[in-house]
Amino acid sequence: MAGGTGWVIRPGPTGGAPSVADPATGQPAPVPTVADDALWYETGHAGVRYRPIPRDKTRPLCHALSIDLEDWQQSVFDQSLPVSNRFVASTYRLLELLDEFGVRATFFVLGLAAEKAPSLIRELHACGHEVQTHGYDHTQVTAQDPDEFRRDLRKAKALVEDLTGAEVYGFRAPRFSIVESNLWALDVLADCGFLYDSSIFPMRIRGYGIGGWPRYEHRLRTPGGAELFEVPVATLALRGFRLPLGGGGYFRLFPYACIRLGLRWLHWRGMPAVLYFHPYEVDPDAFRELNLPVPWKTRLHQGLGRRGVLDKLREVLDEFPFAPLRELIPQQRLSEA
Numbered sequence: 001m002a003g004g005t006g007w008v009i010r011p012g013p014t015g016g017a018p019s020v021a022d023p024a025t026g027q028p029a030p031v032p033t034v035a036d037d038a039l040w041y042e043t044g045h046a047g048v049r050y051r052p053i054p055r056d057k058t059r060p061l062c063h064a065l066s067i068d069l070e071d072w073q074q075s076v077f078d079q080s081l082p083v084s085n086r087f088v089a090s091t092y093r094l095l096e097l098l099d100e101f102g103v104r105a106t107f108f109v110l111g112l113a114a115e116k117a118p119s120l121i122r123e124l125h126a127c128g129h130e131v132q133t134h135g136y137d138h139t140q141v142t143a144q145d146p147d148e149f150r151r152d153l154r155k156a157k158a159l160v161e162d163l164t165g166a167e168v169y170g171f172r173a174p175r176f177s178i179v180e181s182n183l184w185a186l187d188v189l190a191d192c193g194f195l196y197d198s199s200i201f202p203m204r205i206r207g208y209g210i211g212g213w214p215r216y217e218h219r220l221r222t223p224g225g226a227e228l229f230e231v232p233v234a235t236l237a238l239r240g241f242r243l244p245l246g247g248g249g250y251f252r253l254f255p256y257a258c259i260r261l262g263l264r265w266l267h268w269r270g271m272p273a274v275l276y277f278h279p280y281e282v283d284p285d286a287f288r289e290l291n292l293p294v295p296w297k298t299r300l301h302q303g304l305g306r307r308g309v310l311d312k313l314r315e316v317l318d319e320f321p322f323a324p325l326r327e328l329i330p331q332q333r334l335s336e337a
């Protein structure tokens, strides 16, 4: 084996999910798990190591668009409230735009949202979008112990799999809540059959994220021997500082010219950008119509810029190529390597 270098990611037989191919023969080959530990780098956190995923430079660069499918009033405002129907109409707004550009996205579906709108989840899958999980009820992983996290994960995974008939193998934690203190969650994810995670925000910000974490898709190995792919959302690095670029409030509030400049920079460098959105970010009338005592500060912080999100997203889709997030990682089971 060529020591891992020279292995490239190629499209799978169906032209969809990529696999790893031996450059000498062109034949599919296992993801290399060679004994050359020199290829693994220390993250500097809890003994977790990583190695970058080699990029196939013969394929055009694609970015990835992800949507955390949840309802604002239950997931953000008050977890004890029921899930409302608002997220369904907002999701259709996003789907309409994605269809306009023929883009397939990745939906991290909250279990409660799947229970509320099962036909929507089936439709996402039938339309070719990637459907993964965002946990069951939006409890942050930082508030769970390993057993609670495992139960939440299994319930959420089974729920979506029952609806789509397809395996769920990707996860994004509520509020990016895999942080330095709970990296054990990576072991639980691998143990529950997950292939990739997109929960580690690669900078420290407002109570989440891990400063200095690798910014691009990579493979992780925990001290317990578990392996997983990690696909962080997009950031920019400027003179030692990192700036969030991938979505949320930053996408709503940054002028589009700044977002475009950031995305062009990543694109020019050949680095895929993972963007993330929520259905409620394209629901500008929510606070006027919701009959909830939402403080004005929350309205400002959560609502500002919503009216412009679809237009900004349209500009992004018009300029940059996008694919589901799964296309950024090799699809073979790490256990088969």
Ligand SMILES: [Zn+2]
Pocket (backbone or CB within 6 Å): 068, 070, 075, 134, 138, 173, 174, 175
């Ligand atoms: Zn969420």
